[in-house]
Amino acid sequence: MSDLTDLGVAALRDGFRRGDFSAREVADAFNAAVARAKPLNAFIVETPEHAIAAAEAADRARASGALAPLSGVPLGIKDLFCTAGVQTTAASHILAGFTPTYESTVTAKLFTAGAGMLGKLNMDQFAMGSSNETSAFGNVISPWRRGDGGNAPLAPGGSSGGSSAAVAARVAPGATGTDTGGSIRQPAAFTGIAGIKPTYGRCSRWGIVAFASSLDQAGPMARDVRDCAILLEAMSGFDPKDSTSLDEPVPAWETGLSSDLKGKRIGIPKEYRVEGMPAEIDALWERGIAFVKDAGAEVVEVSLPHTRYALPAYYIIAPAEASSNLARYDGVRYGLRDLPDGGSLADMYAATRAAGFGAEVRRRILIGTYVLSAGYYDAYYTKAQRVRALIARDFEQAWQSCDVLLTPTAPSAAFALGEKSADPLAMYLNDVFTVPASLAGLPAMSVPAGLDAQGLPLGLQLIGRPLDEQGVLNAGLAIEERAGFTARAGQWW
Amino acid sequence: MSVDAATVRKIASLARIAVSDAEAEALVPELNTILGFVEQLGEVDTSGIAPLSAVIPNHLRMREDVVTDGGIRDAVLANAPQAEHGFFAVPKVIE
Secondary structure, eight states: OOGGGGOOOHHHHHHHHHSSSHHHHHHHHHHHHHHHHHGGGOEEEEEEEHHHHHHHHHHHHHTOOOOOOTTEEEEEEEETBBBBBBBTTTTTTTTTOOSSOOOOHHHHHHHTTTEEEEEEEOOOOGOOOOOSSSSSTTOOSSSOOOTTTTOBBBBBOSSSSHHHHHTTSSSSSSEEEEEESSSTTEEEEEEEEEEEOOOOOOOOOOOOOOOTTTTTTEEEEEEHHHHHHHHHHHOOOOOTSSTOOOOOOOOOOTTTTOOOOOTTEEEEEESSSTTTTHHHHHHHHHHHHHHHHHHEEEEEEEOOOTTGHHHHHHHHHHHHHHHGGGGOOOSSSOOOOOHHHOHHHHHHOOOOOHHHHHHHHHHHHHHHHHHHHHHHHIIIIIHHHHHHHHHHHHHHHTTTSSEEEEEEEESOOOOOOSSTTTTHHHHHHGGGTTTTHHHOOOEEEEEEEEETTTTTTEEEHHHHHETTTHHHHHHHHHHHHHOOOOOOOOOOO | OOOOOHHHHHHOOOOOOOOOOHHHHHHHHHHHHHHHGOOOOOGOOOTTTOEEEEEEOOOOOOSSOOOOEEEEEEEHTTTTSEEEETTTOOOOOOO
């Protein structure tokens, strides 16, 4: 039998059902892979016992004929999801030692569906970052290396960098991610895997450490489109505990998969041809266009005129919401407390927050506090929300002439760790193609579509109408089948 | 618009984050770079455009006005840095 860690979610599920192997064998194989992968620093906490308990339950369920949809499948869980009895920190010191007494809705759904947990995945602190360099637990190292013989450690993308590295390294068959401005799609593109952010409201935010509540959405990251469809089905669904949860039935996305795009119109937004875009990214985009044409789609050019204002609007809205959400870390109810000798309650708040938050988190809280402060609220926050309305309107108009949009996921392949960390603005520009769909709450996914000259993965992004995850997945599948992306990182760890 | 060190100290105080004078000085160019970047929104004509409040149309729900939770004091206090007699404990706030 080939190595079980070579199998994805669907192959593990189906092989386990057929009796090719036991769930315990699967859990043991992935637990061993997690233990070997420490040089990647993808996990903050490893939970082999959780994976084994779920596997033993799955083996018993198979014997009694009571299989659940994800029986036999172990997953990595981003450290933004509260997990009962397992430390949850959002990769920040301020949540040091925080052990939730409750389970997030999304992880509860996955575990009820039979999945096990391999561990809690490293990430950018509070999901603020695009390279996984803001974690209080150290950088995640991408399993990929440039083909130039140098061994410069590369960024796995962010903020779901532990998730992307673990899946790309075959340490987990799938993982949860969260996406606020591109945190599922950009790391997926950097590491040659697939990832989907569903429509805002599909996945409950309950029990997910909040960053920017009007943007945060959970979603799966996995090897391919089918695996994403399977995981998304298990993660989605109405939750009365989240006031923005959508009371909509969860479609059977896996059953609905079809790469036949006849009758579909794929829009190419001309504003995404940004100045200075590398020729390789442009060429990849052209290949993607050829792929969807080959799958039967009609390709049309569309215009999203406010695209260039998405990033500046995002860097007002997201920090504003973050400054409000992160006010809860006060050293009173959970996590770190720093009380200077003889200090007052106010001194304790200020010292705790100075000691607990990393530099990027502090920066964003300060920006957010500033744009929400008296006298500036309308000039910044209200203005940004008006621009956001225009960005959403751009998409609505585009849907009159197309069904799905096709764009590159990121403006470059993975960069080296340290290459952009000194310049916050250069880092923010990574999200130029992913942020607009986030601002409009639209479903969007990244699929691996090729390699750059250095042998590093590049991804294409598909953006769909509200609630049309199926259209996104199907267009992604059409590209996946034609791109034939089989490259994987050589194992150096 | 741009900030100076005094404004940074003021924002930090509003945000309840302790900053030294040196940190405040260092934050001035960092924050101004970001504020300079977002300034370009001023180019966009947004007259007559209502600020977006919900990305996906959704009605806020009402629920039955009944007790649905509670009796979990120990779970609520489980992660407190300091909990005493069934309460969160903080430095003395009244003399």
